[in-house]
Amino acid sequence: MSGIVEKTRGLIAGLMKEALVSAGKKGIxxxxxxxxxxxxxxxxxxxxxxxxxxxxxxxxxxxxxxxxIAEALTGELxxxxxxxxxxxxxxxxxxxxxxxxxxxxxxxxQILSLNENYGRVNIGxxxxxxxxxxxxxxxxxxxxGNARGAALGDSLASILDFAGYEVTREFYINDAGxxxxxxGRSLEARYLQLLGKKAEVPEExxxxxxxxxxxxxxxxxxGDAYLETPEGERREVMVSYALEEKIADIKNTxxxxxxxxxxxFSEKALHRSGQVRDAIKRLGERGYLYEQEDAVWFKATDFGxxxxxxxVRSNGVPTYFAADIAYHMNKFExxxxxxxxxxxxxxxxxxxxxxGVVEALGYDPEALQVILMQLVRLYKNxxxxxxxxxxxxxxxLEELLEEVGRDVARYFFVMRSPDSHLEFDMDLAKSRTxxxxxxYIQYAHARICSILRQLAELGRELPDPGRVDYSLxxxxxxxxxxxxxxxxxxxxxxxxxxxxxxxxxxxxxEVAGLFHSYYNAHRVISDREELTDARAALACxxxxxxxxxxxxLGLSAPEKM
RNA sequence: GUCCCAGUAGCUCAGCUGGAUAGAGCAACGGACUUCUAAUCCGUAGGUCGGGGGUUCGAAUCCCUCCUGGGACGCCA
Numbered sequence: 001m002s003g004i005v006e007k008t009r010g011l012i013a014g015l016m017k018e019a020l021v022s023a024g025k026k027g028i029x030x031x032x033x034x035x036x037x038x039x040x041x042x043x044x045x046x047x048x049x050x051x052x053x054x055x056x057x058x059x060x061x062x063x064x065x066x067x068x069i070a071e072a073l074t075g076e077l078x079x080x081x082x083x084x085x086x087x088x089x090x091x092x093x094x095x096x097x098x099x100x101x102x103x104x105x106x107x108x109x110q111i112l113s114l115n116e117n118y119g120r121v122n123i124g125x126x127x128x129x130x131x132x133x134x135x136x137x138x139x140x141x142x143x144x145g146n147a148r149g150a151a152l153g154d155s156l157a158s159i160l161d162f163a164g165y166e167v168t169r170e171f172y173i174n175d176a177g178x179x180x181x182x183x184g185r186s187l188e189a190r191y192l193q194l195l196g197k198k199a200e201v202p203e204e205x206x207x208x209x210x211x212x213x214x215x216x217x218x219x220x221x222x223g224d225a226y227l228e229t230p231e232g233e234r235r236e237v238m239v240s241y242a243l244e245e246k247i248a249d250i251k252n253t254x255x256x257x258x259x260x261x262x263x264x265f266s267e268k269a270l271h272r273s274g275q276v277r278d279a280i281k282r283l284g285e286r287g288y289l290y291e292q293e294d295a296v297w298f299k300a301t302d303f304g305x306x307x308x309x310x311x312v313r314s315n316g317v318p319t320y321f322a323a324d325i326a327y328h329m330n331k332f333e334x335x336x337x338x339x340x341x342x343x344x345x346x347x348x349x350x351x352x353x354x355x356g357v358v359e360a361l362g363y364d365p366e367a368l369q370v371i372l373m374q375l376v377r378l379y380k381n382x383x384x385x386x387x388x389x390x391x392x393x394x395x396x397l398e399e400l401l402e403e404v405g406r407d408v409a410r411y412f413f414v415m416r417s418p419d420s421h422l423e424f425d426m427d428l429a430k431s432r433t434x435x436x437x438x439x440y441i442q443y444a445h446a447r448i449c450s451i452l453r454q455l456a457e458l459g460r461e462l463p464d465p466g467r468v469d470y471s472l473x474x475x476x477x478x479x480x481x482x483x484x485x486x487x488x489x490x491x492x493x494x495x496x497x498x499x500x501x502x503x504x505x506x507x508x509x510e511v512a513g514l515f516h517s518y519y520n521a522h523r524v525i526s527d528r529e530e531l532t533d534a535r536a537a538l539a540c541x542x543x544x545x546x547x548x549x550x551x552x553l554g555l556s557a558p559e560k561m
Numbered sequence: 562g563u564c565c566c567a568g569u570a571g572c573u574c575a576g577c578u579g580g581a582u583a584g585a586g587c588a589a590c591g592g593a594c595u596u597c598u599a600a601u602c603c604g605u606a607g608g609u610c611g612g613g614g615g616u617u618c619g620a621a622u623c624c625c626u627c628c629u630g631g632g633a634c635g636c637c638a
Contacts, residue, residue: 091581520602
């Protein structure tokens, strides 16, 4: 399950701990607890394959200069039966480990035999985890911000799944509340207008062309049958007709984007089933509610939030917040070990009070993790495109997919940290040239496929991974590539731990880069049969890692470009 | 006014649970296609890590403060 890099790291950490104990016993160093040291790959290749900062961390508790400690520790290291070739003390007190060049070879047959499962790790231990993302208002089309959330959430879910969690992808449908009221009035107005009556879309309503389109379809089915129907009833019919259509559209668009949900959760259902009422009741029983000016308030200030929050308005209608509380109570009742929400940064004020609610309900607030993404700025022809809902002017996910395609769109959204304001350069995204970073990775994959095709044409079968002489892979670029490939399982674990898909996109870019360099310097297919076998195995392993990584990001791995 | 995010090469961004000489892509400049796909590679150049203080063996990373940009502060969602 764990790769050679992790094993070796653990082995070195073990050796260091033993050396520390040994030095303590002999009185070379004071007896001290092992500090929280790291064993990591140094940036500089000259600093060895692994390095540890243990000696520097011991300086204070052992009251000794770090270099002196390092010398003492290296003297106690028992390197028999280990892949370590040489150890050096360097810099302010680092201990650098230089390994035998074949130390990572064992990973290659692992990659080849595990194939599409290579990189799976088990930090999740099968625990249930939920990722709720997009959850856009079902009253309109998906915009660039939703698209970012979709790419991010889906990739994160895939990564968590690969890291050993049981993942549920969920979309919360806001099909109740005020905006549905506005939605209904907007639909009604368009309906009346289309039938030649006088009507106005309310100021706070929905002015987009899509609303009109929807009502055109409605009229095709029902004609003017609802002209005389009482307003309330009429709007209800229209809302339910339009929601069905809108939600289907959203679902389809997301599917085109490669995003499939396990659960579509209706807000309205929370109200109908009484869960909103139950959640409020539970908060009341636990003493976190009070009444003031006919409204029911949640004591958010008990949880360090600036202000208390209204749950039930003075007119008796629960707020959005109340429904959200019921929703989260429902999530935790379903037994999720962790609940991840992906929200736009404009909702950041909602985070502390939501965590407060989770605690008030009796759950661990840390079990709720919110990833806030900053806004997307769209550039077209070098200028920023202002997107505004009021004017109905924004680039939809549908349009984006038409213009740049799924792979490019998804890659652009996950190549940046959610914390950064994402600059989406439409011209760059549309370019089919080497400016576009997406193809760099895919091209490496396609190149490998091409090599393997040629081998097949030559009638050469891929060697049995167990029978390859990997020691023939002794070029510098080969060793670097192997090492990078071997880091894949750790990269999966780190991406899951940090909830950071952009780590994966960067990693894949590095793998592709190492392969491209290698490709340009050395030929895989040669007349040396053994060498060809070894290099073909390496190429094949590279393809596996790239393919698995691309899959986690929801990108295709083309065999030809 | 309070809070959140960001400020790192000309541009877009990594790195931020403190570690060695701060990285990548693009753009610029100079090279490499009779050889497995040049959507590639090799090389050169490019930096007061927003400013200032502090913490310590060591700070892009932690703390304080100021500046700039974006966002949030509703009985909206």
